[in-house]
Amino acid sequence: MSDFDMRPDADSEWEALLNQLRTQPSAQPRPFFYGRVQARLAAEASRPWLPGWVRRPAYAVLLGALVLALSGDNAAFASAAAPAAATAPASR
Amino acid sequence: MLPLTSDSPACAQVPTLAVDADADLVAQLQGGSEAAFRTLVDRYQGQVYRTAYSLLRNPEEAEDVAQEVFVEVYQTIARFRGEASLSTWLYRLATSRALKNCRRARAKKRFAFLTSLLGFDNKALHEPPDHAHPQALLEGQQQLQLLLAHIARLPEQQQVAFTLRHEQELSYEQIAAVLDTTVAAVESLLFRARQTLRKHVKPSFRHV
Numbered sequence: 001m002s003d004f005d006m007r008p009d010a011d012s013e014w015e016a017l018l019n020q021l022r023t024q025p026s027a028q029p030r031p032f033f034y035g036r037v038q039a040r041l042a043a044e045a046s047r048p049w050l051p052g053w054v055r056r057p058a059y060a061v062l063l064g065a066l067v068l069a070l071s072g073d074n075a076a077f078a079s080a081a082a083p084a085a086a087t088a089p090a091s092r
Numbered sequence: 093m094l095p096l097t098s099d100s101p102a103c104a105q106v107p108t109l110a111v112d113a114d115a116d117l118v119a120q121l122q123g124g125s126e127a128a129f130r131t132l133v134d135r136y137q138g139q140v141y142r143t144a145y146s147l148l149r150n151p152e153e154a155e156d157v158a159q160e161v162f163v164e165v166y167q168t169i170a171r172f173r174g175e176a177s178l179s180t181w182l183y184r185l186a187t188s189r190a191l192k193n194c195r196r197a198r199a200k201k202r203f204a205f206l207t208s209l210l211g212f213d214n215k216a217l218h219e220p221p222d223h224a225h226p227q228a229l230l231e232g233q234q235q236l237q238l239l240l241a242h243i244a245r246l247p248e249q250q251q252v253a254f255t256l257r258h259e260q261e262l263s264y265e266q267i268a269a270v271l272d273t274t275v276a277a278v279e280s281l282l283f284r285a286r287q288t289l290r291k292h293v294k295p296s297f298r299h300v
Contacts, residue, residue: 029137
């Protein structure tokens, strides 16, 4: 424990400090708060509904690349397999 | 609006009236009343703002969080089933959003530190400016600033419990409802918070 706790008047000092915390000037929002909330609601309503990550170009490009990579596999295999089969020499 | 703790019959009726008034307000909000939303904002803006401010210590961020809370209330009031009181729900929204802001700010600070170490930007790292006049930083005020700095470093649950208790002056039961825990758990959180804070905040003015 610190010096603070060992001293006999520590409790009263601690209470005084807590009292100071309690009696700080009360924080208040700036005037016309309701107007700003309304403006925010209007902005939210006009925003197209999309998840945040979709609206970031980097993520959108990455997603596109991933879709292309995954969807391209079967087509590439199929097109590679077809000519190979067509040109393969007959087995003896 | 906090329920009063007095035992007098007159005071005992006040929380019931407040709860009834809130129930009416919620019913009107769920019916889509614009006037009810305005009443809600007028009634609770101080509580929500003060709660956010006590965790963030920044007027702009507290304003932002308070606005977000009311927007969320507007958008999700249809799903409010009244398991907790309206006031408790608002405290929950305000504390969780304020803590989220704190986490985001800490992550941003860490990222800025990392990028500065790696030399990705040449901007100098700096702490937010302290606009307090030197003469205003009297000894008592310094102790308070020190206390606030250490409150901000407490674990999240302790920080919320401590500020709700000592700044918003909520009862243990109300804090338990906000944190969705038991009164015993709140007592434990407050005990540990006080212990940590008393260890770090030493009144220097009597040492000379």
